[in-house]
Amino acid sequence: MSDPTPYAPHAPGSQPPLDAPAYGSTHKRHPKLAPIRAPLTLTEATSPRLTPERFPPEADMSRVNGKDALGQRIIVGGRVLDEAGRPVPHAMVEVWQANAAGRYHHPGDTHDAPLDPNFLGRARLFTDAEGWYRYTTIQPGAYPWRNHHNAWRPVHIHYSLFGAGFAQRMVTQMYFPGDPLLPLDPIFNAVPDEAARDRLIARFDLELTVPEWALGYRFDIVLRGPAATPFEEDHA
Amino acid sequence: MATAQQTAGPYWHMIDFPEWADTTRFGDEGPRITLTGVIRDGAGAPVTDAMVEIWHADPAGRYDAAFQGFGRCRTDAEGRFRFTTLKPGPVPGRGNAMQAPHVLVAIFARGLMRHLLTRLYFAGEPLNETDPLLALVPEARRPSLIARESAPGVWTLDIRLQGEGETVFLEV
Numbered sequence: 256m257s258d259p260t261p262y263a264p265h266a267p268g269s270q271p272p273l274d275a276p277a278y279g280s281t282h283k284r285h286p287k288l289a290p291i292r293a294p295l296t297l298t299e300a301t302s303p304r305l306t307p308e309r310f311p312p313e314a315d316m317s318r319v320n321g322k323d324a325l326g327q328r329i330i331v332g333g334r335v336l337d338e339a340g341r342p343v344p345h346a347m348v349e350v351w352q353a354n355a356a357g358r359y360h361h362p363g364d365t366h367d368a369p370l371d372p373n374f375l376g377r378a379r380l381f382t383d384a385e386g387w388y389r390y391t392t393i394q395p396g397a398y399p400w401r402n403h404h405n406a407w408r409p410v411h412i413h414y415s416l417f418g419a420g421f422a423q424r425m426v427t428q429m430y431f432p433g434d435p436l437l438p439l440d441p442i443f444n445a446v447p448d449e450a451a452r453d454r455l456i457a458r459f460d461l462e463l464t465v466p467e468w469a470l471g472y473r474f475d476i477v478l479r480g481p482a483a484t485p486f487e488e489d490h491a
Numbered sequence: 492m493a494t495a496q497q498t499a500g501p502y503w504h505m506i507d508f509p510e511w512a513d514t515t516r517f518g519d520e521g522p523r524i525t526l527t528g529v530i531r532d533g534a535g536a537p538v539t540d541a542m543v544e545i546w547h548a549d550p551a552g553r554y555d556a557a558f559q560g561f562g563r564c565r566t567d568a569e570g571r572f573r574f575t576t577l578k579p580g581p582v583p584g585r586g587n588a589m590q591a592p593h594v595l596v597a598i599f600a601r602g603l604m605r606h607l608l609t610r611l612y613f614a615g616e617p618l619n620e621t622d623p624l625l626a627l628v629p630e631a632r633r634p635s636l637i638a639r640e641s642a643p644g645v646w647t648l649d650i651r652l653q654g655e656g657e658t659v660f661l662e663v
């Protein structure tokens with residue numbers, strides 16, 4: 256059996272540090288000792304069998320039991336690729352978000368904003384053979400979060416992705432263009448590289464927009480790629 | 492350049508499905524084991540809002556079989572995670588090496604800008620002595636990766652994110 260091809264290390268500045276002082280919850284939770292650099296083995300080069308049969312997809316968050324949630328209906332779509340530009344096919348993508356008023360359907364969220372009985376705020380999808388994904392939802396609202404005085408999270412949707420190897424596993428957040436809270440957010444701004452931050456912001460997309468129905472936003476995601484392949488730097 | 496990671500935040504339970512903590516729920520056969528432990532932060536306080544995932548080989552050491560091998564679990568009010576699964580077998584490593592039975596563990600939480608990766612090994616496995624990854628870990632820190640059998644079939648490994656007895660985390 257041949258050894259699995261290692262993944263390329265992350266480009267400098269492309270990932271947030273674990274120690275991000277402006278984000279208070281990191282203070283007691285970031286490891287202080289350097290990680291051990293481990294050789295890539297089958298354990299990290301393989302990924303769970305996450306099939307639609309075992310993990311049924313649900314790609315429409317905009318209604319519950321046929322009743323429409325309140326807020327601006329949107330369609331979010333894009334492509335999941337690796338750093339070599341190859342599509343990541345049949346990948347499971349989970350997304351979750353606050354409702355239009357900025358409240359999560361979650362007992363831990365005590366923000367004084369209304370819940371919407373017709374909005375749960377989670378979806379599960381699978382990319383197609385070419386790495387494309389798409390779901391329907393409601394534009395989320397901003398919410399306060401007590402990290403510092405008058406702290407508000409910019410509008411965002413959380414993403415969880417599985418690639419072909421567990422080393423490609425990633426959780427991130429998608430933001431919206433023109434959000435005035437972005438320059439103030441310690442989580443978004445923990446990513447050192449400006450171009451890397453920009454790629455976390457979806458683009459309005461008239462192609463994805465459905466007439467008389469919903470606005471479209473495009474958000475592409477790049478998972479780690481093989482070290483042996485030359486990088487293509489521009490998938491944004 | 493890979494997309495930047497961002498914290499899972501406090502509300503990731505939106506994608507918590509308690510049955511995922513049992514990898515055998517699709518019918519995999521074999522003696523079941525429990526993997527459990529408490530996650531603590533730098534002050535020794537339990538981390539009560541973490542999402543823990545496991546990924547491991549089947550009892551024969553294979554990743555290409557039908558075995559699910561993947562679980563997800565939230566930590567409870569005491570910071571404890573608890574999985575039901577099958578004990579993995581030894582897995583081929585790089586070159587001609589053989590790896591001791593192990594479980595890949597990923598931790599996501601509020602305050603973790605990126606997830607943390609570590610491994611859980613099983614005390615008493617002869618291959619622990621020659622495991623290529625354990626060999627890279629300073630001897631004094633190896634116990635942070637080795638679960639003990641606290642009751643028959645129950646393997647316990649506490650995880651410390653920061654400070655005294657800090658768990659060894661991996662960069663792959």
Ligand SMILES: [Fe+2]
Nearest residue numbers: 411413500502
């Ligand atoms: Fe959020």
